[in-house]
Amino acid sequence: MSEQPQQSAHRTDDARQDGGEDTRDDGAVSQFVERFASQLVDAGMQRMSARVFACLLASDSGVLTSAELGERLQVSPAAVSGAIRYLSQVDMVSREREPGSRRDRYRVHSDQWYEALARRDNVLTRWEGTLREGVDSLGEDSPAGRRIAETLIFFEFLQKELTGLLQRWREHRDQLRADLESAGR
Amino acid sequence: MSEQPQQSAHRTDDARQDGGEDTRDDGAVSQFVERFASQLVDAGMQRMSARVFACLLASDSGVLTSAELGERLQVSPAAVSGAIRYLSQVDMVSREREPGSRRDRYRVHSDQWYEALARRDNVLTRWEGTLREGVDSLGEDSPAGRRIAETLIFFEFLQKELTGLLQRWREHRDQLRADLESAGR
DNA sequence: CGCTAGATTCACAAATTTGTGAAGTTAAGA
């Protein structure tokens, strides 16, 4: 039927000079980007930020310029700018500028998930504050006050667990890296 | 200055017959409800659902009818209905009907947070599915494929940890209850 | 110092979401 290897449908062949990025099936990549972005949206992230993030995640270099993002996602520079503003605020993407250039480059960390989770800690702390106020308003002795106090206990438990979990992840990750080190090279 | 205890500003005195609900400062309760609801909204929940949920959480009985919710939150029955539809879908509220009545009553569980977290498990599983597809599309050997594979590893770690965490919570909770049992009664 | 590539901001239009009133549906009680 076709003389192409079966994995290939439509490959990028423009922009070959500036990245060496792609030997991949663009359709499939784009499908992954959009699917994963949708799931992030379901979890509460703004659509454009989710798309930009997923796009960076699925790029070989992990670094893309505004123009590249705009082209891949088919959106305007303004949209990219807005998405990046959010993503760098929540620290999921960092902005770089090459020394002799006026183009920004946006990068995903390899540790972004770990860090995102670590930041959850603050969210929990804020929630706990509100819950404590609630217990005070309602009185510790009222049924409602007691219910909220129980909620508070759960969140406090969660926060404590989170610390341990992050610790264990670091160990797990370092172990994996060490294994890779001794086997792979 | 005042002959009232200082906690009191404006108390409900309507509806005294049907609940025995409130000996509390309505303003403060409402403030808690709205604040906590906002934080839930920030975390991605729909506004009305968040308000209904917070309202139930802050009620003495933990059970309210549609009419009560509508009155406390100043919204239409339709809005309550929509919020409840969502909340029962995600299993944060359950619907009851008193045997000889045509009024539904909506209840928060005391375990809703535990259960909400337990349900996160499914979300993680879905994400992992998408990530695996991504790795397949991009190839395990490409840098992007590798980055996504690392993400996958993190989520798998998280999912495994979640199981243990939930287990520990159940133990912690049972311990707290036992303590309460022997001390309080 | 001016020119210009590139990022950002702004006003606005399009799309989406949210809540309402009213009509529709369901089931308890006479």
Add this chain to the structure above:
DNA sequence: TCTTAACTTCACAAATTTGTGAATCTAGCG
């Protein structure tokens, strides 16, 4: 079986969010 209280659904209006093009700002480079 009829009546009616209570929940649900639907069409629509209001509010919010999202992305665009154009104008503006910033900083390399000649």
